[in-house]
Amino acid sequence: MFTANSLSGTLTVNESDPVTLRCHIDSNPRSIIRLLNGTDELTRADNSMTAEYRLESADCRQRGNYSCTATNNIGAPVSQRVELLVKFSPRLDESVPQQLKYASRPGGNVNVSVSVLAFPLPTFTWSRTNSTSQDLTGSSSPVSDISATARLHLTNLQQQDFRDYSLTVDNRVGRSVAYTVSLKVEGPPGTPTQFKSLENVTTSSVWLSWQPGFNGGHPQSFMLEYLQFVTRTWTAYNTYDDTGKVKVVEVTGLTSGDIHLFRLHSRNALSNSSSFVIVETVTAGDPTDHQQLDATCTEDIVGSTVGTLLLASFIGGIVVMVLYRKGLIRFGHAMKGTASQKSTSRAEVTEMDNIGYSSLDAVNTPAQYTSLEEKAQDKQNYSQLKIYENTKEDAPADTSTYEGMAETPPVTYESINASPDQDSGGQPRDADYGNM
Structure with a gap:
């Protein structure tokens, strides 16, 4: 006895329904x-x-004839059949x-056909929302x-x-x-879509796939x-015919551990597709020797660049030191100590925070000191800047003051004009003190 869901002969179920096939044999000895x-x-x-077999979820393609056969080597084998139909x-x-x-x-003609799976077999109806010169009766088989x-x-298409x-x-x-069926004027093919690299790469090959566009x-x-990276030119690898299905191809002869760039377009008898699709892949394995050499050269270039910067900084430091020793520049703490020791006149001292020189009334920067100033600002942190003025108009010329000195007084960064409120004595300042 052979049954499907306890029924013999023919069983009709809906798709996704479970089906149990069961076969019972009476024999002595027992059977295979x-x-x-x-x-x-x-x-x-x-x-x-x-014997029993269960279909957890019946599929449309599982419809058909099922059979049970048994034998115990005594007499002829026996067999029985059931038919399974899946709607x-x-x-x-x-x-x-x-x-x-x-x-x-x-003005041309076209034959449209659409194939479907269904059980029972279906009926078809063609329609269109806009007016047409065509008979939409159609046929089916x-x-x-x-x-x-x-x-x-x-x-005779219009x-x-x-x-x-x-x-x-x-x-x-x-x-x-x-279903929507589109009728278009013939022309160039559509650009392929879903162009990608699959995961099953080797040291010398990759797998690529894409979805064909409309032909x-x-x-x-x-x-x-x-892409050939050395010449920066695109080189043809192969041409593939359209089968109407997703295309999967293997690209061989590649370099181990290297980056490879591919592009794809389609063409028909009229023209090429309007654009390309591009994908980047990497083969398995270690890079070749020339890649490692390129990496070494890159490291050497970086090392040379860093060494050049360090050398430039060292030379810049020597220049600043020479200018300092010649008295062409003064740092804040040295300037304060020197003025206190040499000045014999009563001097009024005004202290200002050196925050971007914002507290100075005017800064007239000589062009030749611009780079030195920028270097000094980068390398020194000047907490205070003091301006010394000789407010005693009749003070005799003396080497202990800037007035009447035999040699040019030290230049400090820029020409600095003191603010009027620094001259607390109300007396006019000497012309020699206009620039410091």
């Missing part, structure tokens, strides 16, 4: 029992009286190449007991015919399904190119 789907063995039980709503037949886009020239094809023949058409498919299992009404092919 096999459950088959056509010629494919599902399960086997040795020295047994029963499911319509869906596109993915084994058929792209079928929802078509192209033709004005079964391909198998679970597949059928809808057809629509369009002739401009208003190049639009979208709707195909409604219904087999009363669930809701009806509507523009003519058979198309795909041109794969790679």
Whole structure:
């Protein structure tokens, strides 16, 4: 006895329903029992009286004839069969190449066909929201007991015919399904999409895949190119014909551990696609010797650059020291100590914070000291800047003051004009003190 869900003969279920196949044998001695789907063995039980197999979720492609055979080497084997039917709503037949886009020239003809899977077999209805010069009656024919094809023949196409058409498919299992079929003027193919590198790379090869675009009404092919980094030029690798399905190819002869750049476009008898798609890949393994050499050269260049900067800083420091010893520049603390020791006149001292020289009334910077000032600002932190003025108008010329000195007094950064409120004595300042 052989049953499907406890029923013999024929069982009809909805897609995704569970199905239990059970076979019971009466024999002595016990038998070898096999459950088959056509010629494919599902399960086997040795020295047994029963065998069972369960479909957790019936699929449309699991419909068909199932059988149970048994033998115990006494007499002929016995067999019994059940038929399983699975109802499911319509869906596109993915084994058929792209079928929802078509192209033709004005005044030309086109045959539209759409293949679907469904059980029971469906009915087809063509329609269009805009006016058309075409007869949309169409036709259909079964391909198998679970597949059928809808057809629509369009002739002498006019401009208003190049639009979208709707195909409604219904087999009363669930809701009806509507598909949009586009009719376009023939032209260049569409750019491929989903161009990517797959994970199964080796030291000398990578795998690439892409989804074909619309062929523009003519058979198309795909041109794969790679970038030669030395010459910065794109070089053809191979050309592939369109099969209407996702394309997967292996690219070989690559360098271990290297970066590889590929680009892809399509072409038909009329033109090339309007753009490229690009993907970057890396082969497995360690880089080649020339890459390691390039990295070493890069390290040498970086080291040379750092050494040059250090040398420039060292020379800059020597220049600052020489200028300091010649008295052409003074630092804050040295300037304060020198003035206190040499000045014999009563001097009024005004202290100002040296924060970007913002407390000075005017700064007239000589061009020749600009770079020295910037270097000094980068290398020194001047907490205070003191300005010394000789407020005694009749003081005799003496080497202890800047007035009447035989040699030019030290220059301190810039010419600094003191603020009027520094001259607390109200007496006019000597002309020699206009610049410090």
